[in-house]
Amino acid sequence: FQKNSRKQQQHPGLEVMEDSQNIQHRLPQHDALTASPDLKTETSLEDLGDHQLRAMPCSMQQKRFLSRQLNTSTRREVASWVTWHQKRCRAYRQLQEGIWNFARICQLWKASLDEIEAVFGPGIQSYFSFLKLLLFINFLAGLLIICFILLPVTISHDTTSFLKGPSAELECMNYSSDISHRSSWQHLQDIFTGDGYLEHSYLFYGAYRVKEDNKNNYNVHLAYLLSILGYLFASFLWILLRMTASLVQWLMLRWEFKPYNSTRIFTEWDFCIQSPEVATLNQRSIYNGFKIDLAEQTRRMQKRQRTRKQLSQLYLLRLLINGVILLLMAAAFYCIHLATEVSQQDASSSSVVNQYLPPLVISIANVLLPFLFHALAQLEGCSPNTEVNLTLVRCMTLKLSTLGIFLFFLGHRVLCTGSRNSPQCQLCGYNKLYQCWETHIGQEMYKMTVFSFLTTLAFAFLISLPRRLLAKHSSCALAHWLGKEEFLVPHNVLDIVAAQTVIWTGIFFCPLLPLLGCVVIFLTFYIKKYTLFQNCQPSTQLFRASHSKFLFQIMLLLGLFLACMSLGYVISSIRPSQPCGLFANYSTPWQAVPKAMSHLSTSAMLVLDYATSNVFCFLLLMLLSLILTVYISQAQANRKEIERLKKQRVQCVQEKWCLIKKLTLQLVNLP
Amino acid sequence: MDYKRDPGVTVPMQLIINMPELQENPFKERIVQSFSEDGEGNLSFNDFVDMFSVLSETAPRELKAIYAFKIYDFNSDNFICKSDLEQTLNKLTKEDLTEEEVMLVCEKVIDEADMDADGKLGFTDFENMISKAPDFLSTFHIRI
Numbered sequence: 163f164q165k166n167s168r169k170q171q172q173h174p175g176l177e178v179m180e181d182s183q184n185i186q187h188r189l190p191q192h193d194a195l196t197a198s199p200d201l202k203t204e205t206s207l208e209d210l211g212d213h214q215l216r217a218m219p220c221s222m223q224q225k226r227f228l229s230r231q232l233n234t235s236t237r238r239e240v241a242s243w244v245t246w247h248q249k250r251c252r253a254y255r256q257l258q259e260g261i262w263n264f265a266r267i268c269q270l271w272k273a274s275l276d277e278i279e280a281v282f283g284p285g286i287q288s289y290f291s292f293l294k295l296l297l298f299i300n301f302l303a304g305l306l307i308i309c310f311i312l313l314p315v316t317i318s319h320d321t322t323s324f325l326k327g328p329s330a331e332l333e334c335m336n337y338s339s340d341i342s343h344r345s346s347w348q349h350l351q352d353i354f355t356g357d358g359y360l361e362h363s364y365l366f367y368g369a370y371r372v373k374e375d376n377k378n379n380y381n382v383h384l385a386y387l388l389s390i391l392g393y394l395f396a397s398f399l400w401i402l403l404r405m406t407a408s409l410v411q412w413l414m415l416r417w418e419f420k421p422y423n424s425t426r427i428f429t430e431w432d433f434c435i436q437s438p439e440v441a442t443l444n445q446r447s448i449y450n451g452f453k454i455d456l457a458e459q460t461r462r463m464q465k466r467q468r469t470r471k472q473l474s475q476l477y478l479l480r481l482l483i484n485g486v487i488l489l490l491m492a493a494a495f496y497c498i499h500l501a502t503e504v505s506q507q508d509a510s511s512s513s514v515v516n517q518y519l520p521p522l523v524i525s526i527a528n529v530l531l532p533f534l535f536h537a538l539a540q541l542e543g544c545s546p547n548t549e550v551n552l553t554l555v556r557c558m559t560l561k562l563s564t565l566g567i568f569l570f571f572l573g574h575r576v577l578c579t580g581s582r583n584s585p586q587c588q589l590c591g592y593n594k595l596y597q598c599w600e601t602h603i604g605q606e607m608y609k610m611t612v613f614s615f616l617t618t619l620a621f622a623f624l625i626s627l628p629r630r631l632l633a634k635h636s637s638c639a640l641a642h643w644l645g646k647e648e649f650l651v652p653h654n655v656l657d658i659v660a661a662q663t664v665i666w667t668g669i670f671f672c673p674l675l676p677l678l679g680c681v682v683i684f685l686t687f688y689i690k691k692y693t694l695f696q697n698c699q700p701s702t703q704l705f706r707a708s709h710s711k712f713l714f715q716i717m718l719l720l721g722l723f724l725a726c727m728s729l730g731y732v733i734s735s736i737r738p739s740q741p742c743g744l745f746a747n748y749s750t751p752w753q754a755v756p757k758a759m760s761h762l763s764t765s766a767m768l769v770l771d772y773a774t775s776n777v778f779c780f781l782l783l784m785l786l787s788l789i790l791t792v793y794i795s796q797a798q799a800n801r802k803e804i805e806r807l808k809k810q811r812v813q814c815v816q817e818k819w820c821l822i823k824k825l826t827l828q829l830v831n832l833p
Numbered sequence: 834m835d836y837k838r839d840p841g842v843t844v845p846m847q848l849i850i851n852m853p854e855l856q857e858n859p860f861k862e863r864i865v866q867s868f869s870e871d872g873e874g875n876l877s878f879n880d881f882v883d884m885f886s887v888l889s890e891t892a893p894r895e896l897k898a899i900y901a902f903k904i905y906d907f908n909s910d911n912f913i914c915k916s917d918l919e920q921t922l923n924k925l926t927k928e929d930l931t932e933e934e935v936m937l938v939c940e941k942v943i944d945e946a947d948m949d950a951d952g953k954l955g956f957t958d959f960e961n962m963i964s965k966a967p968d969f970l971s972t973f974h975i976r977i
Contacts, residue, residue: 216892216893216896217893217895217896218896219896219899219900221879221880221883222879222882222883222886223879276976279976280976284971284972424941424942424945424946424962425962425963425965425966425968425969427918427921427922427925427938427942428901428905428921428959428962428963428966428969429963429966429968429969429972429973430925430968430972431858431859431860431925431972432972433858433888433972433973433974433975434972434974434975434976435857435858436853436854436856436857437857438857440857441857445859445925445926445927448925448926449926449927449929449930452926452930452934452938453930453934455938456934456937456938811948815948815949815950818949819950
């Protein structure tokens, strides 16, 4: 209705415009370009702050003149404390700006990021900024763990043998830390498997011990639990904050508010581009974008004209394709189950390849299945954008669920999660083959991290490099069809998010894993940069930087949930191993918290009791749902208001043209 | 010549549009013209600094919107009319789209963005549309 009414008005508007050209020139122009700052009065000059001065559209000379006037104007009698306050504000702002500029110069990798943005655009640069972000997250984790856990444990170093707890069984205490019988070849293998010297170092949970009758006030058990949980909670809050910042932009991109075509013309060309090939590619992708949009319009018209039979056929096809995808994923899960069983058969004496079987199978599944997803998505008959997004969602689900399934089967085997009454598990509460099961799980996480780094290396040098050489030097049809590799940002981000999920899951079992993660990310940055510059061509799909932030945060959040769920289960319900580690004499690691709290005063205990009781939680939930209802109804009211204002705007436009018509007629009829 | 007291030197447009930062930009002539005082594209030092200051990362959004409007207004009538849009689109796609497609796209743009139904985009229309584009700040800047 709105578009029709506007179209009707355009014709009389265009007619009237020819008559009323003179009148419009006489009307005052509220144009920012013609507003000259010299016309501002003296009183308004005084009110100009530095910020407003910067945003004025006049030349630097005029701005300098104005700011000089501002600084030396003594026309008005002001109290001395006002000028002092102004001077202090200005000095403080200058200090802030100085610090901000200095921080911008000292950033890590600033030169590399600028170079990548200049050549490949902000979309690909966002991947590298994301890498930098993850580096800082892991570095923070490493710092926390070293300060709160590692240092106290090394200071109160306990070399005595383990005190047996009250319910210790002999069979559950069969853990030796003897590494003298290992050859040098085995020592080399240990770097990859985490056995031997590494197993008994501070890398893994097993080596952390404190004396039971510790006279210090520092409760290491509590520190271990709370620092890890606190760090995960802080990461969650921080990701949430970043998500909400980009959520507003994402909401604006919804179709109700989206002036898509118009913004595309004015904002899609990246002014940073300096190389001719990238310029050509950019121009081609803009051209493709327009073509796709125009094709989309015809597609929408065709869609409206689809018969019922065609529609039902299409839905059946889509259902079939989703079924096939689920089947493929189930097959992948079964393969992972088999690989886990094989690799856990005889943990101590199997070869390195055997031990790396689960990460290998997971990687193969994550490389092969996306190709199939991509091919299947093309059969579904959706628009290209939907196709890309759908494939991405499926790949994300695949990556996180393969990891989750691996953790599930590992837990099933090592912790007897489903079969508590089997003969191996009844005695100790966990599978007695794994005397120090936390270290064992930590080793699995360590192997996965090392394997992901090796995969990155292998892909860079064994796949991208030959592909580039082939494309450059050979002229056969295959080489031409393959071409150089394209740097696909979403898939690379998925890889790095999966690696980060592994690090988050393993942080309880392998406390120094974040530091290893830092090293891996640092090296990955340079490897990916090398791959990008040497072996890749800029992608023909323009990846928008604005979509990327929200997407990355969601992926990271899902990874964090997976890690937190598995950690929460382990901390609250599994019996810690008895011969090693900090929590040997507790029934679950979480028991350290109530034990520490029992030392608090009675009033504090009363408050805590009330805060964790059912009534309080219920009241809190009621309050939160009330606040949520208020916000939701406010959002709905705002939406209705926007609709109303849109209608009002159309009516105002119609009124304006009526009035202009009347005025023209009057003026034309003047004698 | 005393450059400090009387900096009346101007650099011709041909030199500036051959700078590596501007060379690949389809709108390079318009950018240089909109910052020059004489409108021909010859920049004095102050104009040059102005240009890169507005196109830098930290310039405020409103200022960038004002100058973006000036750049895309090819006939300098303070409105972005259909012919301006057609020229912009042709420069962007290097004239690969057919005339009919160009017309379709321009009509769509005016449909979406024109608020006061006069068939062309005024500054308020432009600014309104740019405020909804999250990419504007990241694409409308030149890194030196």
